Structures are given as C-alpha cells and as structure tokens.
Amino acid sequence: MNQLSVVIISFNEEKNIERCLKSVQWADEIVVLDSFSTDRTLEICKRYTNCVFQGEWRGYGAQKNLCADKASHSWVLNLDADEAVTPEGAEEIQRMLSQQLEFPAYDFPRKNFIGERWIRFCGWYPDRIIRLYDKRVVRFTEGKVHERLQPDDRVGAMREALLHYSFHDMADYVQRQNRYSSLAASERAGSGKKSGWANLILNPLWVFLKCFFLRQGFREGRLGFFISASMAYYTFLKYAKVGEELEKLERRPDDEG
Secondary structure, eight states: OOOEEEEEEESSOTTTHHHHHHTTTTSSEEEEEEOOOSSSHHHHHTTTOSEEEEOOOOOHHHHHHHHHHTOSSSEEEEEETTEEEOHHHHHHHHHHHTSOOSSSEEEEOEEEEETTEEOOSTTOSSOOEEEEEETTTOEEOOOSSSOOEEOOSSEEEOSSOEEEEEESSHHHHHHHHHHHHHHHHHHHHHTTOOOOHHHHHHHHHHHHHIIIIITOGGGGTHHHHHHHHHHHHHHHHHHHHHHHHHHHHHHHHHHHO
C-alpha cells in the first residue's frame, strides 16, 4: 500500500484548521508549514501532528512545494486549511492508495461554502481540483496567485468531494477578492501584460453574464446575484490595478538609484 502524507500550509487559521486536521487523522503523516501565525494555529496543529514547521511566506505555489518537500512519503494530499475530507472521501483515497496507481495525480470535485451554505451554481461546483499527487513527478507552479499542479495532462478522477469552507460570510468574500485581485494584477504587470478599456468594461460584463445566466447563478437567489456581481467586480479590479502596478515597476529603478 502506498503511504500518504497530508500537507497543509497555514497562516492565522485557528478558525478552520482543526476541522481540516480532524478529517485526515487516518493519514500516515500530516505536515504543516506555517508562516508565523500570531493566533492559536500552531497550538492547534501540534495537537494533531509533530511535523509542524515555520517559514517565511514565499507565495502560494512555492509554499506548497516546500511543504511537500518536507513530507516523508512520495504520495501527498495537499489541503488548504479551510478544506476537509469526508469519511467517504477518506475511504476512497485509502482504497485508491492500496492498489497500483494508474496516474501521477488525481483530482476531486469540491463543494464550496459561504458560511454553512453549499454553493451549487455560479460555476462553483463541481470545481474539480488536483489534490492527490506523486511529488516525485508533479509540482505546483510558483505564481503569486492561482497556483496549479503540473504536469496536469494525465490526471485520474476521484468521486467523493472535498469540503471547502471558502468564506465565512459576504464581507469575508469581498475582502479576500480585493486581496486576490491585487496579487493577480501584480503578477500580470510583472509579466509585462497591460490592460485596456476592453478588459475593464467587457471582461467584467462577460463574467457576470456567464456566472449568473450560463452557470445558473440565478438558482442561488440573492446570494447567486451577489457572487456573480462580486466575481465581475474582482475581474474589474484585477485589470484596473494593472496600471498602478506597472507605474510601480517603472518607478522602481529611480527609487533604487
């Protein structure tokens, strides 16, 4: 049977991480890489594993790769601190690991929540995401945001969904979208990409229409409208902030001089 390390990165996750850790107590090893939390995250983690490390924040992809490097086993299950594995999911993973594995990576459907409400529409489900992989051949990209595992051309499919308690409430969602849009804008500007009027006007409009109508966000009622509008606003912010980031990059040589 292939042994499994569960790897988790954390920063000030005292509200979420115990649920995550409890859901994977069956694993052969749990490894946590914390970015110097100032709340009770470390205290909680040490109740469930001795493999708790701390390190400076390097970005999502780089941090997850470093955490996987600290794992003892080749097969790892990468979880965010606000995710959890169901009992049915645990059985499926263990059953999969007990046999000869056909693929180097496996993806899962994921149920995303705002508060205690599972969002079925707006494109939020099944939201398949690679989480189980052989770290000898698969690694995360190291961009500032929206990291993903590569290579991703040979991926098996799991049936049981992970639970993702994404946001506590609407305010939490808006706050994080603002932060993520800044990271995305910085990454886009760093690669030399600009944004024009079409990006600012048409892209947000398309995102709203896609989420609310094509992906049936209207079936979620007011919350579906809120999510669709917020995703459109995130898109607007991402492109609007690119200009500001480019100005920062242009000023940097003069400032350093």
